[in-house]
Amino acid sequence: MTITLDDETARWARIEAARRGTSVSQLVGSLLRRHMEREESYEAAKKRYLAVQPRPLKGRGRYPGRDEIHGREGAG
Numbered sequence: 001m002t003i004t005l006d007d008e009t010a011r012w013a014r015i016e017a018a019r020r021g022t023s024v025s026q027l028v029g030s031l032l033r034r035h036m037e038r039e040e041s042y043e044a045a046k047k048r049y050l051a052v053q054p055r056p057l058k059g060r061g062r063y064p065g066r067d068e069i070h071g072r073e074g075a076g
Helices: 007-020 024-051
Strands: none
Touching: 007 024
């Protein structure tokens, strides 16, 4: 696999790999794996959230308005 980087990014990658005691190839692989895992985790959380049916607020009978939420009732 060939990856093209601009000079600044390539320099950072070499320094970061040296700091971590690894190769640039292993650093890039590690960074990509973490990005992939975060994306998968986000998608799974989003699916769980969207699978929950909305419920009405208990005892209120209505949702508060924007001004009410922000304590601006009667302002204006």
